[in-house]
């Protein structure tokens with residue numbers, strides 16, 4: 001009776017889970033809806049409604065324009081430093097909240113490429129994975145056209161991501177910048193940050209990490225890796241809300257030399273002197289451009305509180321336990337129906353989501369959404385199961401996978 005023992009195991013795993021109580025901190029955890037998409041948009045923490053309301057009445061409503069001097073100008077750096085400390089193992093003064101992920105990737109990629117091409121005119125190549133998230137691929141195409149750079153595409157199996165062997169073969173003394181996904185949006189493949197950074201550095205390249213599917217879910221150690229640059233979303237595992245602004249990391253050693261191309265007044269040396277020409281600020285301020293989206297960066301602080309309390313090591317332990325349990329349930333319930341695993345089986349190579357492949361998965365996803373079971377679908381034939389360590393339970397995971405099995409049967 002594999003099914004029954006799975007239910008018993010889910011109940012026991014929830015009872016033994018040291019992070020189980022955190023689930024109640026999220027809106028909707030009390031309902032029967034199964035949420036497998038926290039890796040696209042995390043659930044709202046319950047504390048966020050009061051935090052936002054307080055901000056509107058007391059800070060925005062009470063302090064009005066004085067709020068900028070009193071705290072808002074500093075907020076992108078204060079929250080950035082917190083993300084650095086809690087989720088990225090980055091010393092303070094290197095992480096800032098800015099624009100969208102897409103815009104920050106553009107700004108940092110351009111800054112790194114321009115720096116490299118001036119230092120050595122033969123370094124004109126950008127290395128990027130052929131299967132990376134669309135915004136990453138489209139950006140490098142645009143930047144290459146803008147700057148006369150060349151793209152080196154790393155071909156990747158859709159069930160994995162760029163690994164050490166593939167990167168080693170792609171870089172050379174012509175490589176200026178390598179853009180890497182730490183956790184692949186499609187397969188959940190988890191890259192080795194230390195090893196890949198070292199490979200890029202041996203070739204003389206700078207590395208820009210896309211941490212969208214890592215931050216708040218798997219440990220990231222930017223300073224220890226020797227990373228140069230990183231960008232990541234805050235609306236996934238950091239629960240910042242739809243469209244909450246991204247963070248950017250620039251290693252301290254690069255902050256005096258890299259100059260980003262969107263030269264707005266908020267990145268200038270003396271913002272309110274409003275001088276005749278742009279002079280980039282020192283430190284991380286130069287990576288800002290316009291007025292910081294203060295309202296949109298308020299909510300993520302609630303999840304930073306939870307993460308700080310839980311610790312990223314415990315979060316990773318739960319994440320591995322959840323994905324291992326999901327694979328066991330999938331082997332029992334879905335493999336007999338012809339569903340294939342499209343993620344690494346080794347937990348050391350897997351982030352917080354798993355992808356299950358079957359020709360019917362597009363229709364399966366639509367059917368599941370109508371039943372309040374919410375995974376997402378990514379080509380080719382992939383059902384992505386996002387398991388947020390702070391808000392997903394083992395019982396919810398099993399209920400969702402049982403629903404997937406019924407939907408595959410109905411759509412096959």
Ligand SMILES: Cc1ncc(COP(=O)(O)O)c(C=O)c1O
Pocket residue numbers: 100101102103133135136181185210212213233246
């Ligand atoms: C890996 C990855 N990179 C970049 C993005 C783009 O982020 P945004 O739409 O916030 O600019 C996303 C998610 O949308 C993503 O998953």
Ligand SMILES: Nc1c(O)cccc1C(=O)C[C@H](N)C(=O)O
Pocket residue numbers: 039040041185212
């Ligand atoms: N950013 C998104 C959005 O604005 C709408 C719908 C989905 C998203 C996503 O986050 C997609 C996600 N990054 C992915 O990995 O597919």
